[in-house]
Amino acid sequence: MEQGASPRRKGPGVTQEEVGRLAGVSGKTVARVIANDPHVSEATREKVEAAIRQTGFRPNFAARSLAAAKSYLIAIFLPDHSSLYHADLFRSAAAACAAKGYHLLLEQYEADSSASALERYDISLRQTRCDGVILAPPLSNDRQLIDRLTADAMPHVLIAPADAEGRSPAVLADESAGVIALFDHLWSLGHRTFGLCTPPPGRPYLHRRNEIFLQCLAGQGAAASAVKLAPFRWEGSTMLSGRTAARFLLDGPDSPDAIFAFNDEYAHGVMIGAQERGLPVPDALSVAGFDDGAAAQFAWPPLTTIRQPLDLMAKKAVELITEGGESCLCAVELMVRQSTGRKAD
Amino acid sequence: MEQGASPRRKGPGVTQEEVGRLAGVSGKTVARVIANDPHVSEATREKVEAAIRQTGFRPNFAARSLAAAKSYLIAIFLPDHSSLYHADLFRSAAAACAAKGYHLLLEQYEADSSASALERYDISLRQTRCDGVILAPPLSNDRQLIDRLTADAMPHVLIAPADAEGRSPAVLADESAGVIALFDHLWSLGHRTFGLCTPPPGRPYLHRRNEIFLQCLAGQGAAASAVKLAPFRWEGSTMLSGRTAARFLLDGPDSPDAIFAFNDEYAHGVMIGAQERGLPVPDALSVAGFDDGAAAQFAWPPLTTIRQPLDLMAKKAVELITEGGESCLCAVELMVRQSTGRKAD
DNA sequence: CTGAAAGCGCTTACAG
DNA sequence: CTGAAAGCGCTTACAG
Numbered sequence: 019m020e021q022g023a024s025p026r027r028k029g030p031g032v033t034q035e036e037v038g039r040l041a042g043v044s045g046k047t048v049a050r051v052i053a054n055d056p057h058v059s060e061a062t063r064e065k066v067e068a069a070i071r072q073t074g075f076r077p078n079f080a081a082r083s084l085a086a087a088k089s090y091l092i093a094i095f096l097p098d099h100s101s102l103y104h105a106d107l108f109r110s111a112a113a114a115c116a117a118k119g120y121h122l123l124l125e126q127y128e129a130d131s132s133a134s135a136l137e138r139y140d141i142s143l144r145q146t147r148c149d150g151v152i153l154a155p156p157l158s159n160d161r162q163l164i165d166r167l168t169a170d171a172m173p174h175v176l177i178a179p180a181d182a183e184g185r186s187p188a189v190l191a192d193e194s195a196g197v198i199a200l201f202d203h204l205w206s207l208g209h210r211t212f213g214l215c216t217p218p219p220g221r222p223y224l225h226r227r228n229e230i231f232l233q234c235l236a237g238q239g240a241a242a243s244a245v246k247l248a249p250f251r252w253e254g255s256t257m258l259s260g261r262t263a264a265r266f267l268l269d270g271p272d273s274p275d276a277i278f279a280f281n282d283e284y285a286h287g288v289m290i291g292a293q294e295r296g297l298p299v300p301d302a303l304s305v306a307g308f309d310d311g312a313a314a315q316f317a318w319p320p321l322t323t324i325r326q327p328l329d330l331m332a333k334k335a336v337e338l339i340t341e342g343g344e345s346c347l348c349a350v351e352l353m354v355r356q357s358t359g360r361k362a363d
Numbered sequence: 364m365e366q367g368a369s370p371r372r373k374g375p376g377v378t379q380e381e382v383g384r385l386a387g388v389s390g391k392t393v394a395r396v397i398a399n400d401p402h403v404s405e406a407t408r409e410k411v412e413a414a415i416r417q418t419g420f421r422p423n424f425a426a427r428s429l430a431a432a433k434s435y436l437i438a439i440f441l442p443d444h445s446s447l448y449h450a451d452l453f454r455s456a457a458a459a460c461a462a463k464g465y466h467l468l469l470e471q472y473e474a475d476s477s478a479s480a481l482e483r484y485d486i487s488l489r490q491t492r493c494d495g496v497i498l499a500p501p502l503s504n505d506r507q508l509i510d511r512l513t514a515d516a517m518p519h520v521l522i523a524p525a526d527a528e529g530r531s532p533a534v535l536a537d538e539s540a541g542v543i544a545l546f547d548h549l550w551s552l553g554h555r556t557f558g559l560c561t562p563p564p565g566r567p568y569l570h571r572r573n574e575i576f577l578q579c580l581a582g583q584g585a586a587a588s589a590v591k592l593a594p595f596r597w598e599g600s601t602m603l604s605g606r607t608a609a610r611f612l613l614d615g616p617d618s619p620d621a622i623f624a625f626n627d628e629y630a631h632g633v634m635i636g637a638q639e640r641g642l643p644v645p646d647a648l649s650v651a652g653f654d655d656g657a658a659a660q661f662a663w664p665p666l667t668t669i670r671q672p673l674d675l676m677a678k679k680a681v682e683l684i685t686e687g688g689e690s691c692l693c694a695v696e697l698m699v700r701q702s703t704g705r706k707a708d
Numbered sequence: 709c710t711g712a713a714a715g716c717g718c719t720t721a722c723a724g
Numbered sequence: 725c726t727g728a729a730a731g732c733g734c735t736t737a738c739a740g
Contacts, residue, residue, distance in 0.1 A: 033733060044711050049735075057709055076490035080434060081733035083425035084716050096454055102657070105450035109441055112471035116487050122469040126457035142461050145421035255660060290663045312447070315600060316661040318635045378717060389727050394719070402725055426717035429732050433719095 032073040041069035052077060083147075090120050091148040092339055095138070095157050097129035102312030103328070107154055107177070110332035118340050123148060129156070136163050150174060150339030152332075155223060158188070175335040178326070180223035188345040189334045193223075193308075194230050196324035196350040200278065200306050201234035203322070203352060208361035209275035209304060210240070213267035215260065215288070216250040217280050224280045227308060231278055246274055257313075260287020261294070268295050268303070275361050276304035282313035282323055289317060289357060300359030310353050319356035326350055377418040386414035397422060428492075435465050436493040437684055440483070440502050442474035447657030448673070452499055452522070455677035463685050468493060474501070481508050495519060495684030497677075500568060503533070520680040523671075525567035533690040534679045538568075538653075539575050541669035541695035545623065545651050546579035548667070548697060553706035554620035554649060555585070558612035560605065560633070561595040562625045569625045572653060576623055591619055602658075605632020606639070613640050613648070620706050621649035627658035627668055634662060634702060645704030655698055664701035671695055 035045035043062060050058050051066040058066075069075070083089045092115055096104060112122040125143050128134040135157055143151070150173040157163060158176035164186055167174045176188040204212070214231060217224030235244060248263035260279060264287065267277060277292075279285035285307030289299050297303045299319060307314060310325035327348050334346055380390035388407060395403050396411040403411075414420070428434045437460055441449060457467040470488050473479040480502055488496070495518040502508060503521035509531055512519045521533040549557070559576060562569035580589060593608035605624060609632065612622060622637075624630035630652030634644050642648045644664055652659060655670035672693050679691055 035733080045734085046711060047709090050710085053735095059709060062709080078429070078733050079491045080425050080428035081716090082735075084423070084429050084718080085733075085735040087716070087735090089425060096457055098454055098458070102447060102450065105447065105453075108450075108453070108469055109443055109471055112441055112469045113443070116471060116483065119487075121487070121491060124453055124457045124467045124469050126454055126461060138461065142464075142466070146424045146466060257661065286661065312657070313661065316602065316631065316658065380717080390718085391727060392725090395726085398719095404725060407725080423717050426732090427719075429734080430717075430719040432732070 032075045034075070034077065037066070037069045037073055037075045040073065041065040048075075049077075089146060089148050091123050091146055092120050092150050092152065092336060093123040093125055093143050093146065093148045094152040094154065095135055096124050096126045097156075098126060099129050103309060104154060106311065106328045107332050110329040111152060111336055113329075114333040114336035118336065120149070120336070120340060127157075132160075132162075135160060136166060139163065139166065144170070144172075148172075152335045152339070153177060153179075155179075156221060159222060173339050175338045177331055177335055178223060180226060187338045187343070189331045189338065190345065190347045191326045191331065191350050192347050193227060193324075193350065196308065196326075196352070197227050197230040198234055199350075199352040200308070200322075200324055201231055203354065204276045204278070204304060204306065204358065205234075205238065207276075207304065207358060210244060210361075211272070211274040211276075212245050213248065213264075213274035213277035214245060215248045215263040215267075215277070215279050215284055218250055218252065218259075227280045228278075243272070246272055256281070256283040257287035257290070260284035261291035262287075264288040264291025265295065268292060268297060274303075276306070276358070279305065279307050282307035282309045282311050282317065282321060285321055285323070285357070286313045286317040289319075289321075299357050301362060304358040304361075306358055310351075314353070314355075317357070321353075322355045322358040323353050324350050325353050377420045379420070379422065382411070382414045382418055382420045385418065386410040393420075394422075432492075434491060434493050436468050436491055437465050437495050437497065437681060438468040438470055438488050438491065438493045439497040439499065440480055441469050441471045442501075443471060444474050448654060449499060451656065451673045452677050455674035456497060456681055458674075459678040459681035463681065465494070465681070465685060472502075477505075477507075480505060481511060484508065484511065489515070489517075493517075497522060497680045497684070499523075501566060504567065518684050520683045522676055522680055523568060525571060532683045532688070534676045534683065535690065535692045536671045536676065536695050537692050538572060538669075538695065541653065541671075541697070542572050542575040543579055544695075544697040545653070545667075545669055546576055548699065549621045549623070549649060549651065549703065550579075550583065552621075552649065552703060555589060555706075556617070556619040556621075557590050558593065558609075558619035558622035559590060560593045560608040560612075560622070560624050560629055563595055563597065563604075572625045573623075588617070591617055601626075601628040602632035602635070605629035606636035607632075609633040609636025610640065613637060613642060619648075621651070621703070623651050625653055627652035627654045627656050627662065627666060630666055630668070630702070631658045631662040634664075634666075644702050646707060649703040649706075651703055655696075659698070659700075662702070666698075667700045667703040668698050669695050670698050 034048045038045040038048045051063050115122045125138050127138045152175050154177045158179040176186050179188050214228050248266040251262050253259045253262050277288050279288050285305050289305050292303050299305050307321050307323040310323045314321040314323045331348050379393045383390040383393045396408050460467045470483050472483045497520050499522045503524040521531050524533050559573050593611040596607050598604045598607050622633050624633050634650050637648050644650050652666050652668040655668045659666040659668045
């Protein structure tokens with residue numbers, strides 16, 4: 019016989035107030051228990067916790083967001099071209115979010131359309147008032163989007179931007195160290211002539227990998243003829259483009275001892291191209307990639323590459339948003355597998 | 364000189380009320396314009412729209428969720444093992460969500476721990492009161508989790524469950540038709556002996572693919588000796604396990620004409636195993652997979668497989684949650700590529 | 709250590 | 725066609 023019952027439909031959930039009533043305290047005290055506020059007596063805490071267990075109470079996310087002006091939501095953009103690099107990143111970011119009571123929002127955009135991510139932000143993401151946005155490559159180099167987020171006072175973190183000059187906090191992998199380690203590895207195996215691949219346009223962070231490799235080569239006093247560069251030609255997929263690059267590099271008398279591809283998918287294509295030419299990897303040719311993404315696992319033989327600690331980087335990115343802090347640099351690791359070997363005599 | 368200004372911090376956003384004031388109407392009218400309510404005069408609508416543009420107003424997500432008891436959030440679980448199958452699904456689901464004004468929430472769980480997804484739901488997802496949950500394989504077969512969602516009155520959709528007997532709405536791919544198409548393709552190429560691979564335990568939907576293949580074979584009146592079955596042995600990755608299966612199948616005098624692997628990653632491993640044995644694909648052996656996932660693109664030669672329309676399926680799943688409706692069956696497509704060929708004489 | 713009040717910015721009925 | 729009132733379930737100050 020409830021009088022004055024609310025005319026509004028009540029959701030299935032229990033409220034703070036109801037839990038409090040059950041425990042003989044106010045709703046506010048329930049909130050304090052949940053927030054782990056130390057200013058609660060042990061006896062009260064136990065009563066409240068029992069009531070929470072009994073009712074299965076979970077605070078209402080929307081109400082909390084509204085009152086606290088905090089969404090507990092972190093967004094990340096997903097390009098429409100599948101990429102295991104991104105899938106790995108999401109997995110780690112989602113885990114890091116969960117550990118901090120946040121949730122990860124996925125926003126899809128068209129990688130081919132330069133305005134798409136910005137548009138998605140304006141139309142869709144902005145109104146969520148999420149607490150931050152994580153930008154993975156290639157978006158972490160999208161000046162327009164970054165400026166927009168900055169103007170909107172929307173916290174954001176850049177994963178592996180090509181240059182960390184900007185004032186946006188960034189999580190970087192020590193790519194230089196990675197390329198150097200890879201070069202040293204190849205050099206120590208006796209290789210003296212190298213093939214490099216031109217990355218797609220608009221990917222400065224990939225170009226940088228090549229530049230560092232060339233600096234290493236120069237550091238050894240190698241002649242310019244020690245390196246052969248394949249032009250970029252898009253064949254419909256990264257792998258097929260790598261295959262074409264390999265054909266270019268392996269044709270002619272100046273075929274190199276080893277090929278360094280700027281990422282794993284490209285390296286995979288390079289290996290296929292080499293094997294089609296009848297060159298077994300690594301016996302006739304060493305091939306190395308970069309990222310240690312899924313392509314490194316799919317490739318055969320297993321690919322020597324540089325492991326980016328994506329799980330750590332995603333975790334760091336989430337932390338930078340939830341707790342603030344400085345940009346940071348994460349160590350990479352050389353993964354020596356079977357695609358590189360000693361130069362045949 | 365605002366008197367009685369709110370003591371509470373105001374977010375950076377503009378409110379409905381403020382937009383209304385600018386347009387000379389009430390906040391409620393602004394809401395009506397945004398909801399595309401037809402009961403608004405054209406003149407008012409234009410004034411309001413101008414004010415919205417001018418202020419860059421976006422409704423506050425949390426306030427909307429709280430008032431409407433609707434979160435505009437759809438959740439999907441992500442296993443901690445990277446899988447392009449899932450990455451593809453998310454991409455499509457996120458796009459479908461965006462098209463309907465919803466957002467996609469990613470919840471990571473540990474695929475190896477049977478309780479992990481349930482736990483993630485209880486601890487984290489439940490309080491978001493999202494409007495629905497999408498369960499992809501293998502979770503779409505997790506009876507415990509499904510029962511829990513049902514008990515919680517949490518709307519959910521199963522993607523490709525092994526059996527669609529339950530009362531949960533499901534989006535199915537017509538896998539039987541796919542296996543049949545694949546069998547017919549191999550049979551028409553002249554292959555008469557076949558290798559099959561035992562899927563990992565606890566994946567009834569993968570076992571079913573083999574069963575249907577065997578039924579096709581029986582339908583042709585083939586003898587039991589026409590098929591050789593590799594046992595399941597986990598080698599640390601799907602691909603390596605497939606490679607081991609291939610070795611088993613190709614050793615001995617009863618080596619088959621063609622191998623049907625229950626999914627693409629396995630098929631990729633099978634091709635590697637075959638090529639290592641000196642058997643060129645497809646000249647000496649035809650190999651076919653299932654899913655047309657990323658592994659099909661990484662494989663070499665390009666893999667003949669069955670394409671599951673994941674984009675359509677994800678879209679359907681989102682629709683079932685936002686608009687309700689019946690379970691549905693999506694057509695699959697045979698993708699003939701270079702891993703299958705006519706039986707050598 | 710605990711509670712009553714006010715408010716977050718919307719939506720849902722209900723009036724006019 | 726448009727508006728004023730009440731309420732969604734929390735949190736934030738402020739009292740006690």
